[in-house]
Structures are given as C-alpha cells and as structure tokens.
Amino acid sequence: MPLQLDVFLLILRLLLIVLLYLFLMQVVIAITRDLRKSTAASTDMENRVLPVIGHLVVVDSGPSSILPGTSYNLEPQTSIGRGPTNTILIGDNFISGEHTRLWNRNGTWYVQDAGSTNGTYVNNQPARDPIAAKPGDIIQVGFIRFKLTA
Amino acid sequence: MAQKPSMRAIKNYRWQELGLFIIPFLILLMEMLQLLLARSVREGVVATSSLNPKNFPTIQALIPILGLIALLLAVNIILSFSFRKADQILLPLVGLLSGIGVLMVTRLGPNLRPFPDPSLGTRQLIWVILGLFVFLITLFGLRNLNWLSRYKYTWAILGILMVGVTLINALRVKDFNSPNHDQLNIGPLALQPSELLKIFLVIFFAAYLTENRDVVAAGNLRIGPLRLPPFRQLGPLILMLALALLLFFGIRELGLALLIYGIFLCMIYLGSGKISYVISSLAIFFILGFIGYSLLGYVRDRFTTVGIDVVNWSAASEAVYSTPGGGFQVVQGLIALCSGGIIGAGLGLGHPTVVPVIQSDMIFTALGEELGLAGMFAIIGIYLLIIYRGYRIAVEAGDPFSQLLAAGLTSIFAIQTLIISAGNMKLIPLTGIPLPFLSYGGSSIIANYIIIGILLRISYNTAQQREGLA
Numbered sequence: 109m110p111l112q113l114d115v116f117l118l119i120l121r122l123l124l125i126v127l128l129y130l131f132l133m134q135v136v137i138a139i140t141r142d143l144r145k146s147t148a149a150s151t152d153m154e155n156r157v158l159p160v161i162g163h164l165v166v167v168d169s170g171p172s173s174i175l176p177g178t179s180y181n182l183e184p185q186t187s188i189g190r191g192p193t194n195t196i197l198i199g200d201n202f203i204s205g206e207h208t209r210l211w212n213r214n215g216t217w218y219v220q221d222a223g224s225t226n227g228t229y230v231n232n233q234p235a236r237d238p239i240a241a242k243p244g245d246i247i248q249v250g251f252i253r254f255k256l257t258a
Numbered sequence: 259m260a261q262k263p264s265m266r267a268i269k270n271y272r273w274q275e276l277g278l279f280i281i282p283f284l285i286l287l288m289e290m291l292q293l294l295l296a297r298s299v300r301e302g303v304v305a306t307s308s309l310n311p312k313n314f315p316t317i318q319a320l321i322p323i324l325g326l327i328a329l330l331l332a333v334n335i336i337l338s339f340s341f342r343k344a345d346q347i348l349l350p351l352v353g354l355l356s357g358i359g360v361l362m363v364t365r366l367g368p369n370l371r372p373f374p375d376p377s378l379g380t381r382q383l384i385w386v387i388l389g390l391f392v393f394l395i396t397l398f399g400l401r402n403l404n405w406l407s408r409y410k411y412t413w414a415i416l417g418i419l420m421v422g423v424t425l426i427n428a429l430r431v432k433d434f435n436s437p438n439h440d441q442l443n444i445g446p447l448a449l450q451p452s453e454l455l456k457i458f459l460v461i462f463f464a465a466y467l468t469e470n471r472d473v474v475a476a477g478n479l480r481i482g483p484l485r486l487p488p489f490r491q492l493g494p495l496i497l498m499l500a501l502a503l504l505l506f507f508g509i510r511e512l513g514l515a516l517l518i519y520g521i522f523l524c525m526i527y528l529g530s531g532k533i534s535y536v537i538s539s540l541a542i543f544f545i546l547g548f549i550g551y552s553l554l555g556y557v558r559d560r561f562t563t564v565g566i567d568v569v570n571w572s573a574a575s576e577a578v579y580s581t582p583g584g585g586f587q588v589v590q591g592l593i594a595l596c597s598g599g600i601i602g603a604g605l606g607l608g609h610p611t612v613v614p615v616i617q618s619d620m621i622f623t624a625l626g627e628e629l630g631l632a633g634m635f636a637i638i639g640i641y642l643l644i645i646y647r648g649y650r651i652a653v654e655a656g657d658p659f660s661q662l663l664a665a666g667l668t669s670i671f672a673i674q675t676l677i678i679s680a681g682n683m684k685l686i687p688l689t690g691i692p693l694p695f696l697s698y699g700g701s702s703i704i705a706n707y708i709i710i711g712i713l714l715r716i717s718y719n720t721a722q723q724r725e726g727l728a
Contacts, residue, residue: 113295113299116295117292117295117299117604117607118604120288120291120292120295120604121292121601121602121604121630122601123288124285124288124289124292124629124633125601125629125630125632125633125636127281127284127285127288128632128633128636128637129632129636130281131278131282131285131350131354131636132636132639132640132643134277134278134281135278135347135350135643136643138274138278138346138347139643139646139647139650142347146654149724190472204471205471205658206658223468223469225472
C-alpha cells in the first residue's frame with residue numbers, strides 16, 4: 109500500500125520536532141564542554157604562581173590612609189585600582205575601579221593609565237600612553253606616590 | 259618539526275560550528291519540502307492523497323534554501339580563516355532562526371490578507387543574505403572596539419537624528435491617537451532607523467557608564483532615602499534616554515520605548531551593581547507609564563485588550579473584540595496558537611493569515627499554530643541559548659567596556675523577545691516590535707546581524723587576549 113501524503117506530512121512534522129530538540133541538545137552539550145574547558149583553563153591560571161619581579165613602595169600616601177613605606181609586589185602584568193579584580197587593590201576614593209596598568213617587557217617596566225579619573229603620572233609626566241619606567245622613578249596613581257624598586 | 263600549513267588549517271577549522279550546522283540544515287531542507295508539499299496539496303495539484311515520487315518538488319524549488327545553506331557554509335569557512343577563535347555556537351543558532359523566519363514568511367506571503375505578496379519570502383531571503391554580509395563587515399571592520407567608545411556622542415546623536423527625520427515624517431500624519439510605524443522611505447526601501455538607534459544607544463550607555471563607573475556607583479546625591487549619582491554624571495545619561503523616549507512617544511512606538519527603557523535599566527544595574535537605581539528608575543517608569551496611559555487613547559485601548567476575557571465570552575469581550583483596532587488581532591492570534599495544539603498543524607497547513615500583520619508583529623502566533631507548542635518551546639530554547647551565550651561572552655570579556663557592550667546587546671535580544679512574545683500571548687499590551695530574526699523586516703534583520711557581529715568580535719578579542727597572556 110502506498111504511503112498516504114497526510115501520513116508523510118505527519119511524519120515530517122514529528123521528525124522536525126525531534127530534530128529541533130536534537131539540535132538544542134547538541135548545543136547544550138557543546139556549551140557544557142566549553143564551560144568545563146574554560147573552568148579548567150582558569151584554575152590553571154590561578155594555580156600558576158607568578159614570579160615577583162619588582163615592588164612599589166609608597167612614598168607619599170596623599171589623602172589615603174595607607175602608611176608611607178608600604179610595599180606592594182609587582183607581577184609581569186599588574187593592575188592597580190579599587191575594583192576586586194586588580195592585582196593591587198587600593199581602597200582610596202581618588203583611585204578608579206581600574207586605574208593603572210604596569211607590565212614588564214624584556215626587563216623594562218611600562219606604565220599606562222587605564223582610563224582613570226585622576227590620572228597616572230611617571231615622574232610627573234601624564235601616562236596616558238605607555239611610558240617606560242626604571243627603578244627609582246616616581247609613579248603617581250591618583251594622589252598616591254610610589255617609588256618603583258627592583 | 260613545523261606542521262604543514264594545510265594541516266594547521268584543518269586543525270584550526272571551526273569544526274564545532276560546522277557540526278552544529280548539520281541539524282539546522284536538515285531542518286531547513288525538510289521544512290522547505292514540507293512547505294512545497296503542503297502548498298501543492300492546498301492548490302489541488304495533487305489530486306490523490308497517496309504519496310508519489312512525481313509529487314515531490316524538483317531540486318529547483320529548493321534553490322532558495324540551498325542558497326542560504328551555501329552562504330552559511332561560506333561564512334563558516336571565512337570565519338575559520340580569519341576569526342578562528344570567535345564564538346562557534348551563536349552562528350548556528352542564529353542561522354537556524356533566520357532560516358525558519360525565511361520559510362515562515364515564504365509560507366505566509368501568498369496567503370496574506372488583504373494583499374497577497376508572493377515575493378515576500380524572496381525579499382526576506384535577500385535581507386538575510388544582506389544581513390550576513392553586514393555581519394561579516396561588522397566583524398572585519400571593528401578592528402578596535404575603543405573606536406566605538408571614543409565616539410560615543412557621535413553614535414548617539416547620529417541615531418537620534420535618524421529617528422528625528424522619521425519623526426518629522428510622522429508629524430505630517432497628525433493623528434495623535436493611532437499607533438504609527440516609524441519608516442523612512444528612501445526610494446523603494448522602507449527603513450526603520452529605530453532599529454539602529456537601539457544599538458547606538460547601547461554603545462553610548464556602555465561607553466558612558468564605563469567612563470563614569472566610579473562616580474555613578476558611588477552615588478553622592480541624596481534624595482530622601484535614595485542615593486543617586488551626581489547630576490553632572492547623571493545628566494548626559496538621562497538626556498540621551500529622555501531624547502530617545504521622547505522620539506518614541508513622537509513616532510508612537512511604545513514597544514521600542516519600553517525596550518530602550520528596559521535596556522537602560524539592565525545597563526545601569528550592570529554598570530553600578532546597585533539595585534536602588536533600578537528601583538528608582540522603575541518608579542519613574544510607572545509614573546511615565548501612567549501619564550502615557552491617561553494622555554494617549556490608543557494606549558488605553560491596548561490595556562483594555564489585555565483585560566479581555568477569552569474563556570467566558572461575554573458582551574464586554576465582544577465589544578472590545580469588534581471595535582476597530584481593538585482586540586481582534588490579539589484574540590485571533592490566541593485562537594491560532596490554540597488551534598496549533600502540541601505538535602502544530604504543520605508548516606503551510608494552518609490558517610495563520612486570519613491574524614492581521616501576521617508576517618511581522620504576530621509571527622509568534624503563526625509559528626505557534628504551524629509548529630505547535632513543542633516547536634514553540636524549541637524556538638524559545640534557541641533564544642535562551644543565544645541569550646546565555648551572549649552573557650557568557652560578556653562575562654569572559656577582558657575590559658569593562660566590552661563587558662557592558664556585550665551584556666547590553668544581549669539584553670536587547672532578551673527584552674525584545676520577551677515584550678513581543680508576551681504581547682502576542684495577551685500577557686502584556688501588544689506593541690509592534692519585531693521578533694528578532696523571525697519577523698519579516700529588513701532593518702530588524704540587519705540590526706540583529708550587526709549585534710551578532712559585535713558579539714563575535716568581542717569573543718574573538720577576548721580569546722586573542724587570553725592567548726597573548728598564556
């Protein structure tokens with residue numbers, strides 16, 4: 109007996125729904141795998157101990173409550189700010205959420221303002237674009253002045 | 259030993275995306291087959307009800323959908339070469355949605371009332387193809403996202419000017435109690451600049467909030483128990499919002515006003531993390547809404563429609579139903595949804611065109627009728643996955659501007675889908691905004707592809723930054 113057209117259409121309809129849900133399942137599986145991969149990657153990042161290759165020592169704490177002489181460790185990629193994601197966390201009202209970025213390339217330090225309100229200065233030069241800094245230079249973040257040491 | 263370039267190209271190919279494309283392609287081909295068969299049944303070409311190889315459509319009839327499939331594959335190949343690390347999941351989801359949209363509009367076109375339009379599906383297909391090109395242009399063109407944030411005022415003003423021009427057109431109509439779609443007619447094209455305005459506004463909000471995040475989050479201005487950001491920082495934000503809302507009141511697009519306000523709420527919450535801002539903005543929203551309700555007659559009509567009792571049909575329901583511009587559209591839409599049942603009537607086998615404006619505002623009910631509750635859930639699932647993926651890209655992005663931008667753009671999808679589908683189901687007053695990727699409309703499709711382009715670009719930049727650090 110030949111297949112009736114309306115039966116065929118019904119089969120197509122059911123098949124469509126099955127395929128739609130199969131597709132959704134495939135996407136969900138792909139997303140889950142992705143999620144697991146990125147969690148693994150981020151734990152890897154956390155477990156790796158970053159070497160300390162420099163320090164920032166407070167010379168003038170400005171209006172903040174930090175004691176002069178406090179020393180902060182520098183990593184090859186360091187960010188300073190008030191937000192919780194920064195490497196160096198400073199809870200001062202004149203410091204922006206993400207204030208300054210410092211990075212080390214081939215032994216030289218580079219300082220750049222990260223779009224802060226009160227600016228970043230290296231030896232009183234505004235660091236809107238990356239500025240190279242050497243040990244002994246004065247880096248001003250907001251109204252706090254640091255000395256870069258090795 | 260260095261790998262051969264061809265080997266590396268194979269290894270770096272976007273296999274995941276290709277794999278995810280297989281089922282959507284099958285679905286699209288099957289649906290096209292079903293549509294053609296259903297059409298021949300309707301037109302009485304097939305006299306007998308038995309299945310016969312002769313009844314099957316020829317390969318030529320499948321060309322439009324094959325073309326779309328080929329184009330999606332081409333995009334997959336291009337992305338494999340240039341943007342290997344961009345998100346691989348969004349495109350199959352979006353491709354399937356726009357394919358279903360093209361099929362549905364192709365199906366609706368010839369049966370539209372009162373003016374049948376057999377070429378509607380072809381035009382939708384052309385828009386999707388253009389959309390894919392715009393998507394690629396966005397992806398390649400946005401080398402530097404800072405460029406978007408630096409010229410934030412330019413974008414906002416550009417968008418507002420474009421809508422301003424349509425407002426002047428709308429004012430010529432001078433009928434303040436009827437809803438009017440904003441359209442800018444340039445030659446044969448009817449553009450909706452408001453679709454682009456929403457993207458520009460999100461860019462502006464994201465850039466502005468990133469720049470003034472600290473001040474906005476600190477909240478130094480006290481009004482009673484509320485702490486608000488100081489006026490100097492709040493000013494430009496409120497100004498842009500007010501201008502946008504005013505324009506939408508002017509062109510009488512309340513759905514878009516609601517959408518923009520919703521995005522504003524999302525973004526101010528994401529930017530500051532303060533629920534008090536959201537509560538105070540919501541309070542202002544209700545006050546504004548009440549003013550709109552008492553001033554504009556057609557807003558009141560929309561609310562009366564929500565109150566219509568469909569189950570116990572009474573004289574009051576009948577009155578609302580039969581007033582011109584009253585409940586007819588929504589009630590017919592509900593009947594369509596209802597008649598679809600669980601597995602639906604099958605594409606091309608229902609009668610969705612009884613509902614006015616079925617091809618754009620009410621396409622949700624057409625899908626509900628022909629794909630059924632099961633199909634509808636799957637489509638909502640696709641939307642959910644797109645939204646999930648968008649927020650995921652936002653969470654993983656490296657800098658605050660990209661995060662806010664991705665989250666804001668994703669919120670457009672979420673809120674827009676919510677407003678229009680809830681409106682179709684008579685949960686909130688119906689407002690005419692398109693369902694992303696499914697509704698007929700060139701501007702909407704292109705705007706949505708721009709959004710997807712920006713999202714993929716952000717995910718690509720994030721992946722590149724990660725690689726640079728590792």
